[in-house]
Amino acid sequence: MRSSLHLLSLLAFAATAVAQGAVEDDPRFVRGRALFDRAFHRAQGLGSPDYNGDSCRACHQDPRLGGSGALELNVSRFGRDSGGSGPFTNLAGGQTSSKFRLPQVGGREEYPVPPSHPDVFEQRQPPALFGIGLIETIQGPTITANEDTTDANGDGIFGVARRINMNGTIEIGRYGWKAQIALTRDFVHDALAEELGITTPDEGRHLGIRTDVDAVADPEIASSTIDDLDFFLQGLPAPQRGGSTDPRVAIGEALFTSVGCAKCHKPSLQGQNGPVPLYSNLLLHNVMPRGFRGMAEPGAGVGLYRTPPLWGIKDTAPYLHDGRAETLEQAIAMHSGEASAVTSAYVALSAQDKQSLLLFLKDL
Amino acid sequence: MHLTLSKLPYCLLLALAACSGGGGSSDLTIGPGPVPEFSCLPNSGPVPLTVQFTDESELTPTAWEWDFDNDGVVDSTEQHPTHTYTTLGSFAVRLIVRNASGSNAVLRQQAITAEAGVALGDPLPGLTEAERASFDRGRELFRKRFTPSEGLGPLYNATSCESCHSEPVLGGGADLYRNFYMGAFYGSTPLTNLPSVVVPAFGGTSTEQAHSLTRGRYTIPDFPGLITTAQRNSIPLFGVGLFEFVSNATILANTDPEDANADGVSGRVNNDGAGMGRFGLKSQSNNIELFTRAPLMNQMGITSNPLRGSAGTVSLEVGMSPQASSSPNSPTFDNDGVPDPEIAPQDIADLIAFTRFLAPPQARAFGAAAQRGNAQFTSIGCATCHIPELPSSRGPVRAYTDLLIHDMGDDLADHMALGRPQITLSGPDHTGREFRTQPLWGVSKSHPYLHDGRAETIDEAIRMHGGEGLGARQRYEALEAQQRADLLTFLEAL
Numbered sequence: 098m099r100s101s102l103h104l105l106s107l108l109a110f111a112a113t114a115v116a117q118g119a120v121e122d123d124p125r126f127v128r129g130r131a132l133f134d135r136a137f138h139r140a141q142g143l144g145s146p147d148y149n150g151d152s153c154r155a156c157h158q159d160p161r162l163g164g165s166g167a168l169e170l171n172v173s174r175f176g177r178d179s180g181g182s183g184p185f186t187n188l189a190g191g192q193t194s195s196k197f198r199l200p201q202v203g204g205r206e207e208y209p210v211p212p213s214h215p216d217v218f219e220q221r222q223p224p225a226l227f228g229i230g231l232i233e234t235i236q237g238p239t240i241t242a243n244e245d246t247t248d249a250n251g252d253g254i255f256g257v258a259r260r261i262n263m264n265g266t267i268e269i270g271r272y273g274w275k276a277q278i279a280l281t282r283d284f285v286h287d288a289l290a291e292e293l294g295i296t297t298p299d300e301g302r303h304l305g306i307r308t309d310v311d312a313v314a315d316p317e318i319a320s321s322t323i324d325d326l327d328f329f330l331q332g333l334p335a336p337q338r339g340g341s342t343d344p345r346v347a348i349g350e351a352l353f354t355s356v357g358c359a360k361c362h363k364p365s366l367q368g369q370n371g372p373v374p375l376y377s378n379l380l381l382h383n384v385m386p387r388g389f390r391g392m393a394e395p396g397a398g399v400g401l402y403r404t405p406p407l408w409g410i411k412d413t414a415p416y417l418h419d420g421r422a423e424t425l426e427q428a429i430a431m432h433s434g435e436a437s438a439v440t441s442a443y444v445a446l447s448a449q450d451k452q453s454l455l456l457f458l459k460d461l
Numbered sequence: 462m463h464l465t466l467s468k469l470p471y472c473l474l475l476a477l478a479a480c481s482g483g484g485g486s487s488d489l490t491i492g493p494g495p496v497p498e499f500s501c502l503p504n505s506g507p508v509p510l511t512v513q514f515t516d517e518s519e520l521t522p523t524a525w526e527w528d529f530d531n532d533g534v535v536d537s538t539e540q541h542p543t544h545t546y547t548t549l550g551s552f553a554v555r556l557i558v559r560n561a562s563g564s565n566a567v568l569r570q571q572a573i574t575a576e577a578g579v580a581l582g583d584p585l586p587g588l589t590e591a592e593r594a595s596f597d598r599g600r601e602l603f604r605k606r607f608t609p610s611e612g613l614g615p616l617y618n619a620t621s622c623e624s625c626h627s628e629p630v631l632g633g634g635a636d637l638y639r640n641f642y643m644g645a646f647y648g649s650t651p652l653t654n655l656p657s658v659v660v661p662a663f664g665g666t667s668t669e670q671a672h673s674l675t676r677g678r679y680t681i682p683d684f685p686g687l688i689t690t691a692q693r694n695s696i697p698l699f700g701v702g703l704f705e706f707v708s709n710a711t712i713l714a715n716t717d718p719e720d721a722n723a724d725g726v727s728g729r730v731n732n733d734g735a736g737m738g739r740f741g742l743k744s745q746s747n748n749i750e751l752f753t754r755a756p757l758m759n760q761m762g763i764t765s766n767p768l769r770g771s772a773g774t775v776s777l778e779v780g781m782s783p784q785a786s787s788s789p790n791s792p793t794f795d796n797d798g799v800p801d802p803e804i805a806p807q808d809i810a811d812l813i814a815f816t817r818f819l820a821p822p823q824a825r826a827f828g829a830a831a832q833r834g835n836a837q838f839t840s841i842g843c844a845t846c847h848i849p850e851l852p853s854s855r856g857p858v859r860a861y862t863d864l865l866i867h868d869m870g871d872d873l874a875d876h877m878a879l880g881r882p883q884i885t886l887s888g889p890d891h892t893g894r895e896f897r898t899q900p901l902w903g904v905s906k907s908h909p910y911l912h913d914g915r916a917e918t919i920d921e922a923i924r925m926h927g928g929e930g931l932g933a934r935q936r937y938e939a940l941e942a943q944q945r946a947d948l949l950t951f952l953e954a955l
Contacts, residue, residue, distance in 0.1 A: 136636045138909060138917035143637070155638035167606060167620045168613075169663060196662055197640055200692050200915035220663075415608070423608045 120332040129329025132322060134162060137293060139199055142317030145294030145309035147195035153326070156223035156292065163333045165413040166223040168420045172196070172292065174392045175215035178399075185393035188215055192392055193291045199311070219391040220419035221274055227409050228335030229272060229281055232375060234368035237269035243363065243378045254360055254435045256380035259403070260396050263302060271379055274418045275394055276403040278304075281330045285323050297323060335373075336409025339460040349457025352450055357439035361404045376407035376461060384436040400434065411459045425458055426451070488570075494563030495522035497556045503826030507578035510546040514554075522558035531555050531568060546575040579820045581699060581906065582630035588818055599815025602808055603631060607761055612803030614762040615795060616661035622812070625695035625760065632819045633697040634907050637914045641760065643691045643877050659759035691875035694914030696742060697907050700821025700900070702749065704739040704864060706853035712737060715848065715863045718885040726845050726929045728865035731880040731897070738880050739864050742912050744897040745880035753812050757804065758793040764801040765809050766792045821860065822903025825954040834951025837944055841936035846898040846929070861901035861955065868894045870927025875912060894928060905953040919952055920945070 120126055133153040137143040143151055149172050150156050156166045174192040178185045241258045248255050259270030261279055270276035278284045286305030289295040296315040297305040300323075308315045353359055361382055365372040385391070385400035393399045402418055415421070416428035432440045446454070489497070498517040503510070516525060527537040529544045531553035536544065546552065554572040557564055579586060584596045603622040607613040618641045619625055625635045642660040718729040731738035736747030746752045750768055757763040794801040827835060838844055847861040866882060876893035896912060909915070910922035926934040937945065 136909075138637070139915075140917060149638070151637040155636065167624065168608075169617065169619050169624055171663065197637070197692070200640075200913035423610060 121334075123328070123332070125325050125328040126332045129325040129327070129332075130162065132326050133157075133329055137295065139311070140313070142295050142309075142311060142313035142315075143293060144197075144199040144311055145195075145290075145296075145306065146199045146311050147197065148199070148294040149196050149292040151293065153288065153293075157226055159225075160412045163226045163330075165225040168222075168415055170223055171220040171420055172223075174219045174221065176217055176392055177215050178217045178390055180216055181388065181390045185217070185391075185399055192394075195294070217390045217392075222415065222418060222420045224272075224274070224405070225336075225409055225413050226330055227333050228373075228375065228406070229284075230331035230333065231335050231368055231370075231373045232271050232379070232406070233281055233331065234370055235271065235366045235373055235379065236369065239367050240269050240271075240379045243380060252357075252360070253438050254382065256361065256378060256382055257401075258380055269379075270396075270403075274402050274405075275392075275397040276379060276381055277394060277397065282323065282327045285326045285330065289318060335375075336412075336461070338374075339411070341456065341460045343456060345453040345456050346460050347457075348450070349453035349455065349460075352446065352454045353457055356442045356446070356454070358443075360439070361436070362407050363404075374408060377404040380404060382436070383434045384432045386433045407458065408461050410461055425455055488568045490565045490567075492563055492565055494565050495520040495558045495560050497522075497558040497565050497567040499554075499556050499567070501554065501572060502828065504572060505574040506576065506826055507580075507823055508547055508549060508575045509578070510573070510575045511543055512546065512573055513543050514541060514556075516540045516556070516558075518556075518558045520560070520562075522560050524559040526557040526559075528555040528557075529573075546573060549575055551575075579823055580630075581822060581903065582632050583820050584818045585702070585820045592814060592818060595811050595814035596818045598808075599811035599813070600631065602812050603815050607763060609797065610799070612763050612795075612797060612799040614663070615797040616663070617762045618659070618662050618760045620761065622756070625756075626698055629906050632699055632815070635695045637694065637909055640692045640694050640914060643693060643875070661760075661762070691877050692913035693742065694909060694912065696899070697903060698816050699819050699903055700858075700860060701740060701752075702817035702819060703821060703853060703855060703858045703860070705749065705817070706855045707739070707851045707858055707864065708854070709737045711851055711853070712739075712864050716865060716883065718883055724842075724845065725932050726842075726867065727885075728846065728863060728867050728898075728929070729883040729885060729895075730864075731866050731882045733880055738866075738897075741879070742896055742899070743877070743879040744864055744866050749813050749816050750809070753809060753816060754793065757809075757812075758795075762795055762797065764793040764795055764803045766802045766806065768806055768809055768813075821858075822906070822955070824859070824902065827951065827954055830947045831951040831954045833944070834947035834949065837940065837948045838951055841940070841948075842933040843937075843948075845933070847901055848898075859902060861904075862898040864897060866895040866897050867930065868928040869896050869930055870894060872927050873911065873925065901952060902955050904955055919949055 136152045136155075138151065150170075154162055156170050156172075157163055158170075159165045159167065173194045173196075175194050176185055176187055176192055177183075237258070243256060244258055245254065245256045259276035261268045261270050261277070263279065268279040270279050272278040272281070272284050278287060280302075282300075283302060283304045286297045286300070286302070289297055290305040294306075294309060294311075296307055296309050296317045298316040298318075298320050299307055300320065309317075353362075359376075361378055361380070362376040363378045364376055365374040366377075366379065367373070381397055381401040381403055383398075383400040384402070389400045391399050410416075410425070414425075415423050416425065417431060422428035422431050429443055430440065443451070443454070496519045498519065500515045500517055501512050502515070503512065512529075514527065514529075516522070518525075522540075525538055525540050526535045527539075527542055527544075528534060529536045529546075529552065536542075551571045552573040552575065553568060553570045555566060555568045557566040584593060588596065603626070606621045606623075608620075613620055619639075623631060625639045625641075626632055628635050641662065644660045712730055716729050717727050720727040731744040733745055733747045733751065738744035738747055740746040740749065740752040746755070754765050754767070757765055792802065825831075838847075844861075846863055846865070846867055848863045849861055850857045850859045851862075851864070852858075871894065873896065874894035878893055882895065904910075904919060908919075909917050910919065911925060916922035916925055923934055923937050937948070940948070
C-alpha cells in the first residue's frame with residue numbers, strides 16, 4: 098500500500114508542477130490526508146448523535162480520495178413548502194437530515210416523528226474537491242463581475258453571486274451546491290458538523306457546531322486538526338486535462354462556446370496566481386424545470402444552484418445536484434430554466450457534433 | 462560416536478491445520494564440538510514466507526552454516542539469519558555448528574512449510590478453469606454500479622455489491638457509513654415473530670422520495686406502519702462458501718436448545734424454510750443463491766429469477782453446488798419500469814461463484830502470546846460458541862463459529878425475527894435476541910464489530926456480549942490485563 102501510494106505521488110509529481118509534488122510531501126498534507134481517510138467512531142465524537150458518514154472519505158472517494166460519491170452517498174435536506182403551493186420554510190432542526198444515528202447500546206432504535214412533517218426533500222450529491230484550493234484564490238469582485246441580476250443583455254440567463262453575511266461583512270460564496278460556503282476552512286467546519294456530527298472550536302465564523310449531546314467533550318476536534326484538513330483540501334491537485342489529440346475535441350471545445358454552455362460554465366476565472374480553468378462562473382442560476390420543488394436559503398432561492406465546475410467531470414457521474422442524470426448527455430438535456438435556449442441549441446446539433454462536444458467534456 | 466535421535470519438534474507447534482507439517486523429525490550428529498539446535502518462526506505460512514532462524518546451539522559454537530532447503534549449498538553463515546521462501550513446499554533445514562573442538566550437524570525434516578499465498582479477496586486454490594472464470598466474471602459484476610435505467614431501485618440502499626463489501630478488499634465488510642436499517646411492522650408488542658424487512662434509504666431522485674432514516678421515517682408510502690428498529694453493518698464474505706460444505710449433522714451436533722449441560726449456553730439452528738441456516742447475521746439463509754439474490758433485491762432493487770427450477774437453469778460444477786435444498790424463493794419483481802428480471806441467470810451464477818469461491822482469511826502463525834491467548838480463548842469459554850473448526854466435505858473449516866443462533870441478551874437484541882429457528886420447549890419461536898455466532902477468521906480486518914458496528918474494537922465487542930455470552934465476557938473482564946492482551950493478540954492473528 099505504502100509503495101503504491103508512493104508510486105501514485107511520484108506519478109502525480111511527474112505529471113504536474115514541481116510545486117505540487119512539494120505540497121504532497123508536506124507533513125500537513127500527509128496528516129490531512131490521513132485525517133480525511135480516518136473512520137471516526139463513538140469514542141472520537143462521531144454523531145451528534147446523528148451523522149451521514151463516519152469519515153470525509155465516506156462521501157468523497159470517487160475515483161479516489163477527495164472525489165465525489167455514488168448515488169447512495171447522496172445526503173438529504175428537508176423542509177416544508179405546503180405541497181409546492183407555499184413559500185419554502187425551514188422546520189425545527191434545520192434542513193440537514195442524517196442517515197444514521199449511532200447504534201444504541203441497549204434498547205432498540207426508535208425515532209420520534211416530529212410534530213410538523215416536512216413535505217419537500219432534496220438530495221445532494223457529494224461534490225468532488227479537486228482544485229478547491231485554486232478556487233479560493235478567485236476573489237469576490239472577479240465573481241460578481243459576471244453577474245447579470247436583471248438579464249440586462251436579454252439572453253435569458255441571469256446569474257447572481259451568493260452573498261454571505263459573515264459578522265456584518267458580505268462575503269461571496271464559492272463552494273457547495275448553493276455556493277453557501279466561502280472558504281475551504283468553513284467547508285471543513287460545516288461538513289464535520291453536518292455530515293459527521295463532530296463539534297469544532299469556535300473560530301469566529303459561526304460554521305459548524307460547538308456542542309452536541311454525545312459523551313465526548315466538546316470541541317471534539319482541535320483547530321490544529323482543522324489546519325491539517327484545510328491544508329490537505331487546499332493542496333488537492335486540480336483535475337488535469339486528458340490531453341486528447343482527437344481533432345473532435347477541439348471541435349467540441351468550439352461548440353461548447355458557440356452553443357452557449359460557456360456563458361455560465363466559464364472556461365476560466367482569474368485567480369490570484371493566474372487563471373483557474375474550472376469551467377464555472379461560481380454564480381447561482383436556475384436551470385430547474387418549472388414546478389421544481391427544493392430547498393431555499395437566504396440568498397439562494399428554490400431551484401438556484403451554483404454553476405458546477407466541469408473540470409474532472411468525466412470522473413464524477415452521476416450528475417446534477419441530486420445525481421438524477423446518469424450520463425453527461427442526460428445532464429445536458431435536463432438543463433432547463435435559464436439554460437433552455439442553450440439546451441435547445443444543443444439538441445439541434447448533429448449527432449456528430451454532439452459526439453464532439455461529449456468528447457471535449459470527457460477531456461476536461 | 463554418531464547418534465541419530467528422533468526428537469520432538471523444535472519449531473513452535475501451532476494449532477493450525479496449515480502448519481501441520483511444521484517441526485518434523487530431526488537427524489542430529491553428536492561428536493566433539495557444539496550441539497546444534499535452532500528454532501524458526503514462523504514455520505509455515507503463505508509465500509513469500511520470511512522466517513527468522515534463531516541459533517540455540519549449546520557448547521559455544523563460533524561458526525554456523527545454514528542450508529535452508531537442504532540442497533547441499535550453504536545459504537548463510539550468520540548466527541541468527543532470516544530467509545525468505547518464495548517457492549511452495551515443505552523444506553528441510555540443515556545447520557552445522559563449529560568451534561575449536563569440532564563440528565556437528567542437525568537436519569530437521571519438514572521444518573518449514575511454504576504455502577500458496579492466498580491473500581484476502583483471492584479465490585480458493587485449486588479451482589477448475591470454469592470455476593475461476595465464473596469467479597472472475599462475478600468479481601467484475603460485484604463492482605458493477607447499477608443505474609436506475611439498468612433497474613436500480615425504485616428503492617435502494619446501495620448501487621453495487623462493492624458498496625457494502627469492500628473493506629479491506631473486495632468481498633469484505635464496510636465502515637459504519639454503509640450501515641443499513643431493518644424494520645418491523647408495528648402492530649404488536651413485543652416485536653417478536655413479525656415480518657422484518659430491509660429499509661431502503663433512497664428512492665429515485667425526485668424531491669418527494671428523498672428518505673431520511675433518522676428523526677422519523679417521513680415518507681415511506683410503501684411501508685405504512687413500519688418502524689425502524691435495527692441497524693446492520695455489512696459482513697465480510699471471505700470463506701463463507703465453505704459453510705455450504707458443513708453438513709447439517711455437524712451443525713446439529715453442537716445444538717443444546719434446552720441447555721441440557723447447564724453451562725448457560727444453548728444454541729439452536731435456524732432455517733430459511735427450505736434448509737438449515739448458515740448465512741447472514743441470524744443464520745437465516747441456507748444457500749448462497751438466496752444470500753445473493755436477497756441483497757440484490759433488498760439493497761439495490763435488482764430483480765432476478767431463481768436459478769434452480771427456472772427456465773434457463775445454470776448448472777454449477779458437480780461437487781461445487783450447495784447441499785440439496787429446494788429452491789426457497791421465487792422470482793423478485795419491482796415497478797421501476799425496467800423489465801424484470803433485471804439481471805441475467807448467468808450473472809447470478811457468476812455472483813454466486815464469486816462469493817462461494819472467495820478464500821477464507823489465512824491465519825498468521827501464532828507467536829508465544831497468541832498461543833497463550835488461544836488457551837485463554839478456550840478456558841474462558843469463547844470456544845464454546847466460537848468453535849475453532851467444523852469438519853466439512855472440503856476439509857476443516859476454521860471459522861471459529863458453530864453457525865448456530867444464540868440469545869445475546871437485551872442490550873444486543875434487535876427484535877428482528879429472521880428465519881424459522883428450531884422450536885424449543887422452553888422458549889418462544891423467536892426472541893429477536895438471537896444472533897449467529899459470528900465467524901472470527903479475519904476478525905482483525907472486519908471492524909467495526911457486532912451486528913450494527915457499535916463496537917469499534919475487538920475488546921469493546923467482547924465487553925458488549927450479553928445473554929449466553931455473558932459468562933465468557935465476565936471471565937474475560939476478570940482476566941489480568943496481560944492475559945486479555947494475549948487473547949486479543951490471538952484474535953488478531955486469525
